[in-house]
Amino acid sequence: MISREESIRKLAGSTVFLTGATGLIGSLMVRALLYYNVHANKGEKIKVIGFIRSLEKAKDVFQDAVSDPNLLLVEGNLAEPVKIDGAIDYIVHTASATTSKFFVDNPVETIEISYQGTKNILELAKEKKCKGMVYLSSMEMYGQTNPKLEKVEEEDLGYIDVLNVRSSYSEGKRISECLCAAYADEYHVPVRIARLAQTFGAGVQKSDNRVYAQFARSAVKGEDIVLHTAGKSYGNYCYTADVIRAIALLLEKGDVGQAYNVCNEETTRTIAEMAQMVAEEFGKGRSKVVFDIPQDAKTYGYAPDVKMHLSAEKLCKLGWKPQYGLKEMYRRMIADLHMTETED
Structure with missing residues (x-):
């Protein structure tokens, strides 16, 4: 199994450009690269360029690291062509709309962020003649796959209702993947696609309001975990550090223009x-799961129920293997956030 340090060591002496640098994956990737520099002794350092929307937010996210000479923060808008002086060896494109409510309320912007932002970054990779690029896609691009499939591999695409505005996210991911394949074929941009399972663990910010964070907060406070759907949809998950190792690996390994599922197959469940697991393991006997399903669930922007068990075999053949299961993911996230019963 290839460790995170081994994967990142191969980037020594290079310049890595990251979009969405203040987001969950982007910020953790920045921290992993800078952490390598601290422990690289006399070895070559990695220069990190973080592309951000708000310098103020970046200062809050990175705090002391803002003064690191190997970190350059660039404020800009992905809807416009990206201009960066100097060489760029590797690109990690993580920027994306992230919440279901945003997809429903702003479907046009969701599609534009996916397509135009990805096109501008691919143009940058083409201009800089990058050695490697990773585009972060999502398991949502699969849509509703055949429920009879034991494992969903990279070619097992399913149905997406293109007239449902919630599909702006999943269809945006699909067209962006197609764009990556097109740039790889026509312009020889060495881009690989990482189709992420839902990712969480140490590194999640306190302001995160996605379902895994809501579950954890409720259980730690001894409150009921409230579901606004029947909870029948299957989830696939992966720990933050495992995803960082996968991205670092894909910057140099794997077939150009191809996609790789990034998931821990052992975590799949409804x-x-x-x-129920979170309530039992972290609720101290005081939490239970209750259902409060609104009449118009579409208002909340929830994705349709999907039965899907992702396969990670293709990525594992490159030397990657997930290290953390679902209980450990929650334990580490809760410890990292210092969640307490009295937390505001």
């Missing part, structure tokens, strides 16, 4: 099953 939303209701995960909620």
